[in-house]
Amino acid sequence: MTDNDKFFSSENQEELKKLMAHYRCAIMEIETKFRVLDEEFSLRHDRNPISSVSTRLKSRESLLDKLQRKGLEVTAQNIENNINDVAGVRVICPFTDDVYVLARALARQNDIDIIRIKDYIENPKENGYRSLHIIVAVPIFLANETKKMRVEVQLRTIAMDFWASLEHQLRYKKNTESEEISAELLSCAKISADLDSRMNSLRSKIYG
Amino acid sequence: MTDNDKFFSSENQEELKKLMAHYRCAIMEIETKFRVLDEEFSLRHDRNPISSVSTRLKSRESLLDKLQRKGLEVTAQNIENNINDVAGVRVICPFTDDVYVLARALARQNDIDIIRIKDYIENPKENGYRSLHIIVAVPIFLANETKKMRVEVQLRTIAMDFWASLEHQLRYKKNTESEEISAELLSCAKISADLDSRMNSLRSKIYG
C-alpha cells in the first residue's frame, strides 16, 4: 500500500473527499468575488483590472508531502488546520497598480478574513520571483451550514506571470541549476520589473 | 428620439449603467450558489441535481415596456424598486425532486432573503406551463459597499424546459393562436408532466 493509497483508503477517506469539495467551493466563491470586482472596475474606469483568473487545488501528493514534512498524520483536520494553500486562486493583472487596487478591494470585504499577506513585489525573492500572496478565509454556503475555508490568492502582472512560468519550467528540468542560468533568469526578472514599472507609469500619466 | 434613446441618454444614464452592472454581479453570486450546491450534492449522492444553469438580463426594451405599463418614469430607482425579474437565473434539473431539494437549500441560506415563491409545478399555468419561480435578494460585494439585489430564480426539469422553449417559439410565430395548436400544446404539457412523474418515481425507487 503506497502513501498515496493510504491517503484515500484511510478511515477518514470520506472526510477527505468532503474537505476537498469544500475547498473547490471556496475557490468558486473567491473567483466570483474577482469577477464582481472586475465588472465594477470596468464600469468605473472603462478598462479591466483583471487579465485572467486561474485556480488550482493542491494534489494529494503535495498534501501528503507537506503533512509528512510537518510530522503530521494524514487527516482532514490536520490539512484544514495546518495547510494554508490547499486552494489557490491566481489573478493576472495588466498593471502593477491593478494588483494593489484589487488586493485592497478584497481586504475591505466584511465577509472575508485576511490571515496573512506576503508582498514579493515590494520584496522580491532572491531568484527574482515577484507576486502578492494573500491568505484569506471565505465563507461557503452549503445546504445545511456556512463554513469558512482558507484560500491562497496570488496577484501578479502579466510580466511577473510570464517570468514565473518560465522559472517553474526550468526548476523541473535537469542540468538547469547552473550559475549562468540562475544569473540570466535574475537578469530577466529585473528587465521584467523595469518594463512593469515603465508601463505602469505610462498608464497612470494618461488615466491619472 | 426614440424611447430606447431616452433610456440611455437620460440624465440618469450613468445610474442605469451602474444598476445593470450590479444585476450582472447578482447573477454571478446566484450562479455560484448553485455551483456550490451542485458540488456538495454530487459528493453526497453521487449524482448531479443540476443539468445546466443559464442566465439572462432583461433588455432595455422590456424594462421600458414594463415601466410604461406601470405608469412609472424611467429611472434606476424605479427599476430597482418595482421590477423583480431584471436579473434571471434558470436552473434545469433532471428530476422534479431535484427542483425542490435545490429550492429548499437556497431558501435556508442566511445571506439570502426570499421575497416571493410561485409554484407553477404544483399549480401549472392554464396553457400547461410548469416551473418553480423564486424571487430572492442576494448581497453583492462591491469595492466599497455591500448591496442586496433581486434576482428571479426559475427551477424546472429538462422536460418542463423543453416544453417551455417550444411554447416560447410558437408564441412569437404568426398564425399559431389556433385552438387546435393550443390544445395540442396542452396535451404535450400533460404527457411531459406524466413522464416527469414516472421518471422521478423510478429514480426514487432505486436511490431511495
Place this chain on the structure above:
Amino acid sequence: MTDNDKFFSSENQEELKKLMAHYRCAIMEIETKFRVLDEEFSLRHDRNPISSVSTRLKSRESLLDKLQRKGLEVTAQNIENNINDVAGVRVICPFTDDVYVLARALARQNDIDIIRIKDYIENPKENGYRSLHIIVAVPIFLANETKKMRVEVQLRTIAMDFWASLEHQLRYKKNTESEEISAELLSCAKISADLDSRMNSLRSKIYG
C-alpha cells in the same frame, strides 16, 4: 503489474499516448463541423438544431476490456484498426427532425467517410434505447501530416438523452434488474417517444 499498468508501461506507451492525442484532435474536428452547421442552420431557419454537444474519449480500462474480449494484444495499431468508438461526440437536438437534418449534412461533406450507420430511432433497442449512431472517419491536420481518424457520432433528442441517462444510472446500481423496473423503464421510453413525435409534428405544423 496490473493490466492497467501494462497498458501504459508497454513498449508502445509513446505510440498509445500519441494515438489518444490524435483521437482528441478528431473530436475537435467533428465538434467544429457541428458548430459550423449550427451557425448555418440558425441563419437559415432562425432556430438552433443543436441543443448541446458533449464529447468523450474511451478510458484505458474500457479499451483494455474491449481488446481482451476480442483476443487482441494491447497495441496502438490494434486499437486504431479494431475499435470504432474510441472517440465519441454526442449531439443533442430539440426535435427528431433535427437529428436527421444534421446527419444528412454531415454525411454530405466530402472530407468525411461514413463507415457505418445504426438507426436506433427507427428501430429502438429492446430496452427502449433510441439514438442515431454514425461511425465516421475525419481528417486531422497535424504539423507534418494529415491523417484520418474514426469517431462515433451519437445524435439524439433531449427526451431520448434524458431517458438514456436515467437508464445508464440504473444499470450501475445494484438490485435494479427487477422485471418491474425494466417494464417501467420501457414504458417511460414509449411515453418519451410519443412526446418527441407530438412535439416534432407541432413544430413542423408551424415552421413547415
Place this chain on the structure above:
Amino acid sequence: MTDNDKFFSSENQEELKKLMAHYRCAIMEIETKFRVLDEEFSLRHDRNPISSVSTRLKSRESLLDKLQRKGLEVTAQNIENNINDVAGVRVICPFTDDVYVLARALARQNDIDIIRIKDYIENPKENGYRSLHIIVAVPIFLANETKKMRVEVQLRTIAMDFWASLEHQLRYKKNTESEEISAELLSCAKISADLDSRMNSLRSKIYG
C-alpha cells in the same frame, strides 16, 4: 437613414448576414487548427506553444469605413473580394520561437492557402509594434457546399501582446499624442523585445 442602417437594410441584407456567418465559421475552423497543433506540440515537447487564442469579427462600422475609403459600394461581394481582415484570429505564444513554429505548421497544411505574410517581428512598425500577420484562405464545410474564406491570423508573444494592448488603449485617449509619450512607448517596445529575446534564448538553452 444612417450609413449603419443602410448597411443592413440594403437589398443585400440577407447576403451580408450570410457572409458574416460564413466568416464566423472560418474563425472556428482556424481556431480548431490551432487547438489541434497545440495538442500535438504538447505531446511532443511537453509544453504548450499557445498561451491563448482570441477571435474577432470586424464590426459593421469598420467594414463601412473601409469600403468607403476604397470608394466601393456596400455589397457582400465587395467585402469578400476586397477586405482581408473581416475575420481575425489572434494567437498568443510564450516564446518568439513558438510564433514561427506555429506559423510554419499552419502554412504546411494542404487545405489552406497562404495569401500574404507580414512579419512585424523581423521588421517592427515605426511606433514599436511587433507581430506576425498571415492572411489565409480556409475551407468551411456548409450543409450543401464547401467554400474558402479569408482570415487574418495574428501571432505574437505575451510581451508583444501586452505592449500592443497598452498602445491600443492610448490611441483612443485624448491628449496622448505628445512626443514624450510616443518616445516612452517606443522605449517600452524595445525593452519588451529585449525581454522576449533573452527569455527565448534561456528557453532554448534548456530545451535545445
